[in-house]
Amino acid sequence: MWGLIHPRAKAGFGATTLLAVLVLFASAQSASGIGIGESGFYSFGSSGCPKTDHIDPVGVVFQGTHASAKISSEQVALHAGWDEQTSTSTQWLWVLTGNEKYGCRETNYQPVSDGDIPPSSRYHVRLWYVPQEDGTTRRTVGTPHHEDWVWTCPGHAVDANGSNGSGFDQGRHALKNAFVNGGHSVQSEYWGNTANFKQCDGDYAGSDGWGIRISLNHASG
Amino acid sequence: MIFALSATGAAEGEGGSPQSVEVAADSLPCTKPDEPTNFTAFSAGGNPLGIPLTATLRRCDEGPTDGPISANYVSYIYGDCKYLRPAGVEGGCRPPLEIQTWPACQRSLADYTYEGRPYPYEELSREDAAEVAGFEEGSRLEVYSGASTIVVFANDPAVAEKVLPLLRPQTADSPPAREAAELERQAPAELAAPASGATEGELQCGG
Numbered sequence: 319m320w321g322l323i324h325p326r327a328k329a330g331f332g333a334t335t336l337l338a339v340l341v342l343f344a345s346a347q348s349a350s351g352i353g354i355g356e357s358g359f360y361s362f363g364s365s366g367c368p369k370t371d372h373i374d375p376v377g378v379v380f381q382g383t384h385a386s387a388k389i390s391s392e393q394v395a396l397h398a399g400w401d402e403q404t405s406t407s408t409q410w411l412w413v414l415t416g417n418e419k420y421g422c423r424e425t426n427y428q429p430v431s432d433g434d435i436p437p438s439s440r441y442h443v444r445l446w447y448v449p450q451e452d453g454t455t456r457r458t459v460g461t462p463h464h465e466d467w468v469w470t471c472p473g474h475a476v477d478a479n480g481s482n483g484s485g486f487d488q489g490r491h492a493l494k495n496a497f498v499n500g501g502h503s504v505q506s507e508y509w510g511n512t513a514n515f516k517q518c519d520g521d522y523a524g525s526d527g528w529g530i531r532i533s534l535n536h537a538s539g
Numbered sequence: 540m541i542f543a544l545s546a547t548g549a550a551e552g553e554g555g556s557p558q559s560v561e562v563a564a565d566s567l568p569c570t571k572p573d574e575p576t577n578f579t580a581f582s583a584g585g586n587p588l589g590i591p592l593t594a595t596l597r598r599c600d601e602g603p604t605d606g607p608i609s610a611n612y613v614s615y616i617y618g619d620c621k622y623l624r625p626a627g628v629e630g631g632c633r634p635p636l637e638i639q640t641w642p643a644c645q646r647s648l649a650d651y652t653y654e655g656r657p658y659p660y661e662e663l664s665r666e667d668a669a670e671v672a673g674f675e676e677g678s679r680l681e682v683y684s685g686a687s688t689i690v691v692f693a694n695d696p697a698v699a700e701k702v703l704p705l706l707r708p709q710t711a712d713s714p715p716a717r718e719a720a721e722l723e724r725q726a727p728a729e730l731a732a733p734a735s736g737a738t739e740g741e742l743q744c745g746g
Binding site: 353354355358359360361363369370371372373374379381406407409473474475476479481482483487490491494506507508509510511512513514515516517518522523524526527528529530531 | 569594596598599600601602603604605606608609610612614616619620629630631632633634635637639646650651652653654656658659674675678679690692694695
């Protein structure tokens with residue numbers, strides 16, 4: 319059973335009955351369930367979102383009256399200079415589809431800082447629209463990262479963990495800086511989705527667990 | 540824990556309200572991979588549930604973070620992973636079992652939040668005296684013991700649960716183990732209760 323319990327309001331680990339009631343009540347009040355609420359913590363490499371096929375950690379949520387996937391992608395292009403790339407491989411993600419139900423959905427847009435031809439290192443974020451809206455607030459979630467082209471794969475590998483973070487952290491930092499400089503409000507939250515992923519070059523990369531929320535309440539600028 | 544950032548600390552966000560610049564982190568000094576850690580790291584032995592140790596990671600970030608928590612952990616990775624995805628789909632894969640240990644002063648139950656609201660987790664039965672919380676539908680279990688936060692990631696929630704009784708501290712004054720045999724030398728141990736203030740996010744690193 320999964321629900322929302324405020325860390326500072328917990329009643330103690332022995333009070334299971336009381337907790338069960340609290341969990342049931344909380345679940346009925348808000349979007350509980352998997353991951354960060356509006357989506358899972360990690361994307362998947364195949365349709366159906368099988369648990370054994372996690373790929374990338376979610377690192378960004380665009381939210382506001384204009385946070386559709388299309389406008390989010392356009393804003394990434396405007397502020398970060400990453401343009402929509404249609405030839406890059408797709409992924410899947412659990413997202414809230416409505417009535418607190420989750421569905422496994424395919425990537426909607428994926429801006430990149432450099433194209434596939436010629437192959438190069440680049441920033442990249444896959445974006446998914448969250449169909450369940452909250453009043454006038456829309457949400458689009460993404461998995462930003464920086465990746466290098468590795469000929470022996472062949473393909474892109476997210477930068478391994480290092481003293482300045484992994485490629486997942488670098489991608490998120492790049493988006494954050496671009497949108498802050500563009501005048502958008504950016505809020506950081508700690509999600510703890512720090513699982514490591516083995517890349518095609520044999521190195522490991524994982525998020526430091528931070529996520530950012532970027533406000534999109536107008537269509538341009 | 541929520542932190543906001545905007546340009547030069549005084550710019551206005553879309554909502555018109557000024558945002559503050561993030562505060563500096565309270566963190567332990569980084570130790571090198573071949574040095575003993577300055578916190579107690581845990582493993583599940585060398586071959587838990589028949590899943591062999593395949594990698595040891597020591598991550599300690601010194602660069603910019605998005606808030607006061609910087610990554611600082613020892614990770615024991617068990618098993619390998621296969622790519623199930625169709626040809627042409629890029630991306631890494633997640634090993635079947637990973638055990639990360641963080642200093643509790645740098646990662647605790649009190650740190651999590653989303654959209655200004657509490658964070659979904661499940662309180663589970665204690666493991667010895669340690670407190671346990673479940674996330675991600677049981678594929679991430681966090682054990683709060685002493686001044687350590689042990690994070691167990693498993694693709695199969697049953698594996699995460701079964702590995703808890705196998706947890707044992709890293710040999711004192713030794714660097715993170717590279718070989719399974721080193722981890723086997725340490726027997727599973729009783730897990731202590733969390734240090735005072737550890738799960739409330741009140742434990743200071745003292746740095």
